[in-house]
Amino acid sequence: MSTPVSAADRTLLVRLNRRSRAGIEELCEDLGVTATAVRQRLSRLSDAGMIDRQPVKIGRGRPKHLYGLTADGKRALGSNYQELADAMWSALSEVEDERTRSFLFGRLQDTLVSRYGGDSVGKGALRERLAGLRDALQVHGFTVEVDDSGPLPVLREHHCPYLDISEDDPQICELEQKVFERVLGTGVVLTRCCRDGDSCCEFTPDGSGLTQLGSVEAEVSR
Structure with a gap:
């Protein structure tokens, strides 16, 4: 934990x-x-x-x-993961070969999907999947909640876990969005973002179906 x-x-x-x-x-x-x-x-x-x-x-x-x-x-x-995460992200972003860079980012996405979704990726009703994702994120130190008061449920992060990285590279926001889409098995819209000056990041499922992606190795080998 x-x-x-x-x-x-x-x-x-x-x-x-x-x-x-x-x-x-x-x-x-x-x-x-x-x-x-x-x-x-x-x-x-x-x-x-x-x-x-x-x-x-x-x-x-x-x-x-x-x-x-x-x-x-x-x-x-002894933990200083932020510094390590910043350095690793910078190193990945600077890989010049596009296929290699795409493969590495894809593998990172796979790892995060496995961490936050586990065996429940895309299973159950949407609200159950949202609750499961919320619980998994909280276990890993995220300050996050599910707001079910509107017509569509909203996953709300009360602080950006990648703020230093996102200020220089919006790709981290796109990565997180894609991870959540795969875990939930549906399209997700980033409706609010700390990077844009908002007080939180909000992800709203749009109900569109997604084909669950496997490892990106198949994509890279095309």
């Missing part, structure tokens, strides 16, 4: 990583915040599976709890 980490939470994770394990008092001293603030961050990170706690008996009385990073916490602390 990919869980967004705020700057304040990351600071706490860094402190815990340096100390190996620490109690609330030590973290208050390190961070310069109240015990209430520390407990709130610890609770949030514990719910996300990034930290655990161990009771330690010190003399008489109730045991003291020491907190430490889990494997997920260490992974979150």
Whole structure:
């Protein structure tokens, strides 16, 4: 699971990583915040599976709890995927051979379809497919919802997951749109876009049928 980490939470994770394990008092001293603030961050990170706690008996009385990073916490602390994604996208875009570039972008599309659709690609009623896509995106850290209040359901992303890339290259928006079309098995219209200054990105299924595409290897080999 990919869980967004705020700057304040990351600071706490860094402190815990340096100390190996620490109690609330030590973290208050390190961070310069109240015990209430520390407990709130610890609770949030514990719910996300990034930290655990161990009771330690010190003399008489109730045991003291020491907190430490889990494997997920260490992974979150070491993650800087945005920089890597920007570099990889730039490298793909600069491939000069058109057939090779098309093949590589197609393989990327295949990977994202598999990640967000899995075995349910194009199956079930449209609203069920939208709900499944929403759930898959949320698992991967997207802030997304399905708005079913209008005549057509809308998949709404409350922040652009590829903002830095999209500012320089609108192809990333087209890629995401095509991935959603394949997962949903229907045409999708990008009706609002953060790249255009909107506060969110909205994808509206238009109801047109799509032939589910397999791997692009068949396309490239024509």
